[in-house]
Amino acid sequence: MTSTCLITLAFSFLLGSSYGLSFNYSYIESMNMVEIEISGPVDGLGNRYVAVAFASKPEMKDADGYYCTDRELKSFTIRGLYQAPVEHMDTGAVTLSSAGVENGQLTCKFLRPVVVNKTLENGEVFAFDFTKQDFHVLLATGAHTNGKMVHHQRREIWPTKLTMIGIRSDTCGPGNGRKSCLQLPPGCLPSDPECVFFSLRQDGNKIHMEMSGGRGNGQQYVAIAFSADHHMTDADMYYCDGETLTSGVIRDYAQRPVDLHDESVSIESTGTVNGVGQCIFSRDLCVNKYVSRGSLEQFDLGKMSYYILFAHGDMSSDGQLGYHGSEGRGLSVAAIELANGTNIDYQCVNVTRSVVILSATTQGVSGPDIMQGVTTQEVSDPTTSKAIPSLSCKAVNFVFLVCLVGGAMAAISH
Structure with a gap:
């Protein structure tokens, strides 16, 4: 069963229509997964990417990130400020659903488990858990060259934390720790x-x-x-x-x-x-x-x-x-x-x-x-x-x- 918790963060009204960055998601309770959709302009500049990341603080540091081109999805971690993101060869349980360019917008949709572990700058393995924490949403777009992200040309950080998953019903019923x-x-x-x-x-x-x-x-x-x-x-x-x-x-x-x-x-x-x-x-x-x-x-x-x-x-x-x-x-x-x-x-x-x-x-x-x-x-x-x-x-x-x-x-x- 899919919940109807759809959010669209329309950064375009903050930054001007030329930015065109957007993010929305829905929680699929039966799968315990979150379906995420991100979109950004391609501007006819060749290979491009659009990226989203989730951080505990409103800065590009210690963040769980994902980017896609019109052909593939990659997982990455932003560990330190002004440091290049660390791309991961394996996306784990995160899977690409669709990607493509239409009307000048690169849009991709993918599934992410509610909990993903990433290694932060201090070497700590941190659980990015949508059921227990709220996160700032970071969006960016830029060129994709030689299979790598190039420093973003446009980006935005949502100023307030977003509650990805609120109260849930899948822990109702008899048993220890249930409600x-x-x-x-x-x-x-x-x-x-x-x-x-x-x-x-x-x-x-x-x-x-x-x-x-x-x-x-x-x-x-x-x-x-x-x-x-x-x-x-x-x-x-x-x-x-x-x-x-x-x-x-x-x-x-x-x-x-x-x-x-x-x-x-x-x-x-x-x-x-x-x-x-x-x-x-x-x-x-x-x-x-x-x-x-x-x-x-x-x-x-x-x-x-x-x-x-x-x-x-x-x-x-x-x-x-x-x-x-x-x-x-x-x-x-x-x-x-x-x-x-x-x-x-x-x-x-x-x-x-x-x-x-x-x-x-x-x-x-x-x-x-x-x-x-x-x-x-x-x-x-x-x-x-x-x-x-x-x-x-x-x-x-x-x-x-x-x-x-x-x-x-x-x-x-x-």
Whole structure:
């Protein structure tokens, strides 16, 4: 299955149309490969090349590179500044798909594994891993003489790091080191803005979470909450708008959730990856939050079972959560044991009352079978006299939990 995470870095609008350098890619999850396409002008100057490289810093140093002519693909490493790239005889698992010249543009497409090892200037073998690091993209074009690249005549370095591969679904399911996932619709990819994706994984006294969905960029959000019952009140909530991950609490019906300053949350990454809002973070197994009537509620994911509530919708013009509507929300029809039951000593952390939105960073549950034999139910919302769509769920092969949300299908792997 191929994800739809296509990015085009149109350097021409920065440098003028004469440069014509472009780069785009797509992640093929089923192959664990990235398909890369690069293009540059030939200008009728004879044999030419177009090249791309990936570097941790915005400079031509310690970079994993590839160039192609209209006939071949070569792999190279840029080790030191102002040093000629080191070309490699073997491209390894990197394979050329197509290359050619059309309308004055040399374009080539090739497949690269998500992880490639290259030797850097200090002699260290470094893993250029698209799943774990972000990279600056370097583009160049120049003459190709006697089978070698000549110093580039045009080049550009993308000023900000690019997240090549964001949240992934191929590690969902049972087993050590894997994660429990909710996908709506079932089997959808986190790279799709129409896919609501949420995952949990226990790591010691922490719960590691991933959220993905909507267009991000502060325009749309995806939210998850944990509640002791099936009502949309007194719930521990988190939402992601592609710029910020915010911890909050749902206190009462028909009231906007309250944003909290939550030091128990550790944000790994927030951002809009290939047009999709994504956040990765962790929280303590147990936190205390002030809920309705000023009472302090303990949300202990390590020992208690909770209903899962989720929603998605637009952000309002003032930067607040917009109403999700009847089609943009759902909940589990039973409380779910989220942690793996490991006997760990931990304390419950108090979350302060102050209302503050967490700043975005720049980056980044195994357990027993759940919800077997659960029946469909409708939950009334007294504020609207309308039924809240619930998850009508059943276990399938004890691995995937298939759920119905307001007529749409969802799946939870656990």
